[in-house]
Amino acid sequence: MPLIDIFLLRPEVFRYACENQRASLWISAFLFLVGIVYGVLIAFIQRTLGGELQGVPIATIPLWVLTLGNSLMGVLIAVMAHIGITLVAWMMAKAVGGPGYLALLYRTSGYLLPLTLPALPALAFNSAATTIQNPGTTAMPLLYLPLAGLGVALFLAGLYQALRVTQNLQPARTAFAVVLFAAFTASIMIIA
DSSP states (O other), X not given: OOTHHHXXXXXXXXXXXXXXXXXXXXXXXXXXXXXXXXXXXXXXXXXXXXXXXXXXXXXXXXXXXXXXXXXXXXXXXXHHHHHHHHHHHHHHHHHTTOOXXXXXXXXXXXXXXXXXXXXXXXXXXXXXXXHOBSOSOOOOOTTHHHHHHHHHHHHHXXXXXXXXXXXXXXHHHHHHHHHHHHHHHHHHHHHO
């Protein structure tokens, strides 16, 4: 399975995730990749913004400590996000009349994680800006928002393919499940 197929949103990728024994290794790799990239981005953005982290000036914290700590937390966040995505996708699949198949959704949702890579700079910036005190600047670079939009669009298109493969629903029902997923997730993010 070429990795580019994930970004081309080919259904074969999600069938591979459901059927191949090595798919779990790829899921673990994707969790680590997304978590580490997220953590590294947070560390560099924190260093760029300056200020203090828990009363300690960020400039005095070695970059490797900042990167390692944020990467460990990033992997944990990626694992929790993967579980959350799986459960919400399962609820929405059941809501539109799908069979559920939680294990298949767990496997295919792991393959959705790389699709979120373009959105990580915006997420990392928000996390970094909220964790530091007295930052030098808090203006998000303009490029981050279109990248976040691209990441969301890729993720939702991938979710559509994953639900089509795992739930075997009609295209309209699958699209409705994706819309429900997006609405639910957006409402939670607005509250938080």
